[in-house]
Amino acid sequence: PxxxxxxxxxxxxxxxxxxxxxxxxxxxxxxxxxxxxxxxxxxxxxxxxxxxxxxxxxxxxxxxxxxxxxRQGQTDSHGESLDVLVLDDNPRYRAQLAKLLAKTWPQASVHEADDCQQAVRLAEQVKPFLAFIDVVLKEEDGIQCARRIKAASPATLMVLISAYPDREFRRIGLNAGAVAFLDKKDIDAATVRQVVEDALAR
Missing domain, CATH: 1.10.10.10 (Winged helix-like DNA-binding domain superfamily/Winged helix DNA-binding domain)
Structure with missing residues (x-):
């Protein structure tokens, strides 16, 4: 099996x-x-x-x-330092997610952004392996921003997150190229680890 x-x-x-x-x-x-x-x-x-x-x-x-x-001493993609972008306009939640990422994936370099412009700039500079993007930003549409991040860094795998999970958001987000859509209240260390492992396995 x-x-x-x-x-x-x-x-x-x-x-x-x-x-x-x-x-x-x-x-x-x-x-x-x-x-x-x-x-x-x-x-x-x-x-x-x-x-x-x-x-x-x-x-x-x-x-x-x-x-x-x-797996001490074994080199594989986990062993590399990979860049992760976290875009969320809530500083407390952003810090919480960055902390979870650091705990489950110590090799990750986490880059935080609180608006789309900053996120796109970071995407152009560091070409992140993975990006966690809040769907609902204060003045902006997170899904539209995900498209801009993808244009700036085509290899970046995007995970959309939302405190208001909605079937339509999910459909539009996945159509925009996201690899996953997560409900904020379900995000814990195990979920983050699973998302990272799934991304690495691609």
Whole structure:
């Protein structure tokens, strides 16, 4: 079966004898969320217990993914310092997101902007790998701004964020070239890590 990056990491942690509490701590998730992920993993590989999952891992070592924290000395795209742009006119939220990014992705250089003009200028200068863009800015349309950032730095992957998630916003945003659309209240360390990993896997 095709396993997600997270499921492959989970399987690796099981082979290392991690209990649910340690997995939760390592992955910045709640124990309840870990239990849900494990249930989905067991279903995906046809296992009914931790022992059966371990047996599966023993037969298919190629599916295991060593978590980034344990991949010391290995060079891959995570190891590079990559630039991330955060555009949000709320300074407190902007700082909060920048802090989450630094925590989940220590190699990231985070560049903050509070308006579209500043964001476009930064995009031209640093050509960010990833940009988090608030859809609703004070005087501006975040989706229109995303188009301008994309024009300034075509390789930048854009993630739109909004405190007012709306189906139409999502549709327009994805049509504008965004790779994801996130509800601000759902953004935590685990979500940021997933977005970054998905972007790196592209």
């Amino acid at each position: 095709a396993l997600t990056r997270r499921q492959r990491e989970l399987l690796y942690m099981l082979t290392q004898g991690y209990n649910n509490q340690k997995i939760a701590w390592e992955m910045d998730l709640s124990i309840k969320t870990v239990e849900n992920h494990l249930t989905a993993l067991y279903r995906a590989i046809g296992a009914e217990s931790r022992l059966e999952a371990n047996n599966y891992a023993g037969k298919h070592p190629e599916v295991l993914l060593i978590p980034e924290k344990e």
